[in-house]
Amino acid sequence: MKPPSPTFSPLYRQIRDLAMQALASGEWQPGQAIPSEQELAVRFQVSQGTVRKAIDEMVADKLLVRRQGKGTFVATHSDPHALFRFLRLTPDSGERRALENIPLDCLHARAGQEVARNLELEPGSAVVIVRRVLRDQGVPIVADEIFLPEELFNDLDFAMLQNWKSSLYSLFETRFGQRMIHAREKIRAVAADRPAAEALGISEGTPVLLVERIAYSYAGRPVEWRRGLYLTSGHYYQNELS
Amino acid sequence: MKPPSPTFSPLYRQIRDLAMQALASGEWQPGQAIPSEQELAVRFQVSQGTVRKAIDEMVADKLLVRRQGKGTFVATHSDPHALFRFLRLTPDSGERRALENIPLDCLHARAGQEVARNLELEPGSAVVIVRRVLRDQGVPIVADEIFLPEELFNDLDFAMLQNWKSSLYSLFETRFGQRMIHAREKIRAVAADRPAAEALGISEGTPVLLVERIAYSYAGRPVEWRRGLYLTSGHYYQNELS
DNA sequence: CAGTGGTCTAGACCACCTC
DNA sequence: AGGTGGTCTAGACCACTGA
Numbered sequence: 381m382k383p384p385s386p387t388f389s390p391l392y393r394q395i396r397d398l399a400m401q402a403l404a405s406g407e408w409q410p411g412q413a414i415p416s417e418q419e420l421a422v423r424f425q426v427s428q429g430t431v432r433k434a435i436d437e438m439v440a441d442k443l444l445v446r447r448q449g450k451g452t453f454v455a456t457h458s459d460p461h462a463l464f465r466f467l468r469l470t471p472d473s474g475e476r477r478a479l480e481n482i483p484l485d486c487l488h489a490r491a492g493q494e495v496a497r498n499l500e501l502e503p504g505s506a507v508v509i510v511r512r513v514l515r516d517q518g519v520p521i522v523a524d525e526i527f528l529p530e531e532l533f534n535d536l537d538f539a540m541l542q543n544w545k546s547s548l549y550s551l552f553e554t555r556f557g558q559r560m561i562h563a564r565e566k567i568r569a570v571a572a573d574r575p576a577a578e579a580l581g582i583s584e585g586t587p588v589l590l591v592e593r594i595a596y597s598y599a600g601r602p603v604e605w606r607r608g609l610y611l612t613s614g615h616y617y618q619n620e621l622s
Numbered sequence: 623m624k625p626p627s628p629t630f631s632p633l634y635r636q637i638r639d640l641a642m643q644a645l646a647s648g649e650w651q652p653g654q655a656i657p658s659e660q661e662l663a664v665r666f667q668v669s670q671g672t673v674r675k676a677i678d679e680m681v682a683d684k685l686l687v688r689r690q691g692k693g694t695f696v697a698t699h700s701d702p703h704a705l706f707r708f709l710r711l712t713p714d715s716g717e718r719r720a721l722e723n724i725p726l727d728c729l730h731a732r733a734g735q736e737v738a739r740n741l742e743l744e745p746g747s748a749v750v751i752v753r754r755v756l757r758d759q760g761v762p763i764v765a766d767e768i769f770l771p772e773e774l775f776n777d778l779d780f781a782m783l784q785n786w787k788s789s790l791y792s793l794f795e796t797r798f799g800q801r802m803i804h805a806r807e808k809i810r811a812v813a814a815d816r817p818a819a820e821a822l823g824i825s826e827g828t829p830v831l832l833v834e835r836i837a838y839s840y841a842g843r844p845v846e847w848r849r850g851l852y853l854t855s856g857h858y859y860q861n862e863l864s
Numbered sequence: 865c866a867g868t869g870g871t872c873t874a875g876a877c878c879a880c881c882t883c
Numbered sequence: 884a885g886g887t888g889g890t891c892t893a894g895a896c897c898a899c900t901g902a
Contacts, residue, residue: 388898390870390871390872391871391872392871392872413887416886416887416888417887417888418886418887426872426873427872427873427874428873428874429871429872429873429874430871430872430873432888432889433871433872435888440682441864442864446887446888446889447880447881447887447888448879448880448881448887448888448889449879449880449881449882449886449887449888450880450881450882450886450887450888451886451887451888452887452888465863466863468861468863470808561864562862562863562864563862563863563864564860564861564862564863565860565861565862565863566712566858566859566860566861567809567831567854567858567859567860567861568831568854568858568859569811569812569829569830569831569832569852569854570811570829570854571829587811587812587813587829587830588811588829589809589810589811589831593863610811612809612810612811612812616808616809616810617808617809617810618806618807618808618809619710619806619807619808619809619861620804620805620806620807621707621708621710621804621805621806621807621835622683622684622803622804622805630879632889632890632891633890633891634890634891658867658868658869659868659869660867660868668891668892669891669892669893670892670893671890671891671892671893672890672891672892674869674870675890675891688868688869688870689868689869689899689900690868690869690870690898690899690900691867691868691869691898691899691900691901692867692868692869692899692900692901693867693868693869693900694868694869
């Protein structure tokens with residue numbers, strides 16, 4: 381009879397967890413190089429191959445990026461390559477262009493039932509609400525309503541949104557230390573209601589994509605909930621299945 | 623000056639390609655165990671570690687499945703675990719149930735411009751067209767129109783669809799040797815037209831998801847194109863972003 | 865028990881980048 | 884030249900499965 385080992389965790393996974401801590405604690409900053417595999421092997425007292433396997437997993441999760449001959453870097457939303465990682469909207473013809481970000485307002489409020497549930501907060505908790513529109517060459521395509529725990533984003537205000545020239549997630553990462561690493565979306569087709577129709581410049585009742593997203597940070601904590609309406613007359617939501 | 627090596631391919635990738643051939647040729651059948659890592663190492667004259675790395679990639683691509691202590695197996699759509707790999711529709715409340723498949727018709731015809739383009743065929747090529755509905759506890763949820771190259775599916779007929787009790791992809795794999803391993807979807811919100819409304823039992827103009835899918839087989843060849851309409855009043859299309 | 869995949873190590877060498 | 888990640892090997896041992 382052998383005892384069960386319910387908590388068995390291979391070495392490389394323990395190493396990965398230590399590396400995760402280094403990320404979550406801010407010891408390794410987005411865009412910066414982490415120590416070389418050799419250094420980490422010495423630091424963690426394991427072989428280079430084990431460090432390598434731990435990093436392999438994190439690269440697969442898009443937490444780190446390898447660059448041969450240069451080093452291993454912490455992934456960042458500020459990198460242009462990552463721009464479309466979470467926005468799956470593609471124009472019917474031609475390549476993806478960067479979309480213009482038009483903030484509409486930014487207010488501090490209390491979470492209702494739905495927001496609280498999705499952000500795993502108590503109902504009534506303080507939240508920040510951002511509304512904005514994305515435009516493609518002047519034409520509105522996306523209308524977003526974004527909910528954030530105020531605890532983590534208390535400094536966020538309208539001016540900051542207007543002055544920021546890159547993606548929202550890049551702002552969150554740079555100014556608030558909150559890196560979105562994973563998200564889950566629920567997609568439906570709905571008829572645009574009055575306010576949505578006005579924001580998107582379409583007639584009421586037009587079918588639009590309703591995209592609800594929960595985004596998670598390092599600790600697996602939900603840090604953003606957003607509800608977006610996508611106009612899909614000239615664009616489509618692209619998805620890869622495998 | 624060093625010459626560029628544009629065709630450099632590491633050993634484990636060459637091994638992977640050989641394994642791919644074994645899959646494509648049918649030497650390794652879906653659901654069956656492939657030779658052990660040791661045997662493959664001997665057969666391909668490389669170390670076990672290199673075989674392992676090749677298999678790692680194929681497992682990541684969901685072409686193979688490892689089972690510790692038992693062996694490595696060719697993935698199959700007949701496995702219940704793979705049932706929802708390509709169908710991302712989830713009920714608002716509760717767990718995913720298997721959906722009832724109701725074939726409507728199956729006819730042989732010629733490809734129009736759009737179908738030909740998506741299947742990479744010449745316009746006018748022979749194709750098989752399947753129309754069917756998926757129901758959740760008697761309620762129609764999905765109406766699909768499926769286009770297949772007749773060259774690969776010439777025996778397919780209505781009776782076969784009616785008698786098959788598992789998923790379509792399981793049928794394709796079992797009876798036609800065509801395994802779908804990857805797909806790309808374009809998703810839009812549209813208003814249901816008359817025929818769609820009738821098939822789904824809804825009123826004309828109701829917003830529905832329009833999901834167009836191209837599915838690819840081993841050689842990266844497009845083998846199926848389908849256009850589906852999804853009712854998203856009680857279900858949603860679930861997607862993971864990372 | 866033997867056979868499978870899973871982990872870990874140590875060392876060699878290659879490819880790429882920078883100085 | 885020296886540092887980085889990338890590949891490949893050989894061998895030891897662990898964890899799981901089934902006869």
